Amino acid sequence: MNNKIWIFGALLLSSFHLLAQDETELVKNTIKKSTIKGHIYFLASDELAGRETGTPGIDVAARYISTTFQRYGVSPVEGASEGYFQEVPLVQNIAPDAYALQIDGESVASENLIRVEGSDVNSEPEYIFLNYGTEEDFEFDGVEGKVAVVLAGQEGNQDYRFVYQASGKKSRLAKEAGAAGIVELHTENPDSWKTFQSFMGRGSSLGFESNDKSDSFFKLWVNDADKKWLEKLEKRKKSELNVTIGKEMQLPVPSKNVVGMVEGTDPDLKDEFIIYSAHYDHLGIGKANAEGDSIYNGARDNAVGVVTVMSAAESIAKNPTKRSALFILFTAEEKGLLGSKYYVENPLIPLNQMVYCFNSDNGGYNDTSLTTIIGLERTTAGKHIKSASEAFGLKAIDDPAGEQGLFDRSDNVNFARKGIPAPTFSLGFTAFDAEIGKYYHQQSDNPESIDYDYMEQFFRAFVLSARLIANDEETPFWTEGDKYYDAGKALYNK
Incomplete structure (x- = not known):
């Protein structure tokens, strides 16, 4: 009997390897460098003017993606408009001309104050000092109705990108705790303040229309390099x-x-969906650099991500997987993950049918022997991503830059919060170093600066990963102990 079990197991393992080999050949025959290059050159061309949300360039990109879906044989989703579009009702918030903050009767200088959020506010609120505004800090019972005063970033990490991302989380925690507003003190890295002034002081921002006219939550940033205001607010506690x-x-x-x-093709598994996602917006047009280039073309960030999803769509439309596939390209990621935020609150197919979100987002690469997966070990599907990368001569590694908080800086996090396993598949990097910074959110991120031999390997690894996950009899899930594990159990009634 034991021999029979051993033989059955060996046959099963052998058949799995044969299946994986067949899938590898299928991907090789479908995913071609010339197609990848053509898509990226179009999406990151000057004619699309950086694909900023709300501009004609991003509308052209949306139409290009939708017509490509149609050509590949990807079906529209019920509830979408014009076949492939989910309308996202954003608004341009035109900032007030005047805003001010006084502490103990002394005004914070206008050059040291940025209004991030809030309208029609005139109050003298109580406040509570909450250190760096972490989840643990906001567990304090006395937050409701008060202003949360917090420090920017976190101890030991004042990178401006992390500070910006962490600030959004602090606002969310403050709102959930019932705070009247939040004041964030920037006590470190004064050079970052100049950066924030340049891209946050434009006088407007994108968001969703507030139907709650009583919502007076506000958010102010204060430059406090000499810690003058921190001294008053933290130590006196009676200001x-x-x-x-x-x-x-x-x-x-x-x-x-x-x-x-x-x-999907399997009568049982087709009710489960794998989401393949990326954002297709970028930063648009800004100040010209030394070369006179003012267009942020966003080839790496995130034309590459868009085309990974389009490549998966091409492969799966030609050769469907057992599970069904949902392809989503999000608007307004660069404006605060707004497109994905809207989708998870207004899904076209119930979220509990979405068993995995395979997101693709990129800042750049500094090692063409790797794929870097933000959250590789956080789900049970990591084994498929590793083997798919190996099949095309690459090694899959997990997030090497945990200090950047990258898992929470892309669209995947909105799905993760709902309980859906959601890693992000990224170009190979070993650190968020100068090589990444050379292109990340820079005018130099152009299609001609990309290594397309590496792109072919990278894209094939993504598509093979997708196919292996979608064809596995075992449904992917969070690794036990992950911070979203319980949310997943609740979503799927596990």
Whole structure:
């Protein structure tokens, strides 16, 4: 009997390897460098002017993706408009002309104050100092109705990108705790303040229209390099605040996610969906660099990500997998993950049918022997990503730059919060170093600067990973102990 079990297991393992080999050949025959290059050159061309949300360039990109879906044989999703579009009702928030913060009757200088959020506020609120505003800090019972005063970033990490990302989380925690507002003190790295002034002081931002006219939550950033205000607010704990913010205007900004699907072949597994996602927006046009280039073309970030999803769509439409596939390209990721935030609150197919979100987002690469997966070991599907990368001469590694908080800086996190396993597949990097910074959110991120031999390996690894996950009889899930493990159990009634 034991021999029979051993023989059965050996046959099963052998058949799995044969299947994986067949899938590898299928991917090789479908995913070609010339196609990848053509897509990236178009999406990151000057004619699309950096694909900023709310501009004609991003609309052209959306139409290009949707017509490519149609050509590949990807089906529209019920509830989408014009076949492949989910309308995302964004608004342009025109910042108030006037806002001010006084502490103990002394005004914070205007050059040291940035209004991030808030409209029509005139109050003298109580406050509570909450250190760096972590989840543990916000567990304090006395937050409701008060202003949370927090330090920017976290101890030991004042990288401006992390500070910006962490700030959004602090706002969310403050709102969930019932705070009246949040004041964030920037006490470190004064050079970052100049950066924030340049891209946050434009007088407007994108967001969602607030239907709650009583919502007066506000957010102010204070440059406090000499720790003057920290001294008052942290140590005295009896200072008086006076907050004044004028009225904000809102203008509608048409925007859309691009969505398509391919039904699975297995009569049981086809009710489970794998999401393949990426954001297709970028930064648009800004100040010219030394070379006179003012267009942020976003080849790596995130034309590469878009084309990984398009490549998966091409492969799966031609040769469907056991599980169904849902392809989503998000708008307004660069404006605060807005497209994915809208989708998870307004899904076109129930979220509990989405068993995995395979996101693709990129800052750049500094090692062409790797694929870097943000959250590789956080789900049970990591084994498939590793073997798929190996099949094309690459090694899959987990996030090497944990200090950057990358898992929480891309669209995958909105799905993870709902309980859906959601790693991000990225170009190979070993650190967020100067080589990454050379292209990340720079005008130099152009299609001609990319190694397309590496792209072919990378894209094939993504598509093979997708196929192996979608064909596995075992449904992927979070690794036990992950911070989203319980959310997943609740979503899927496990």
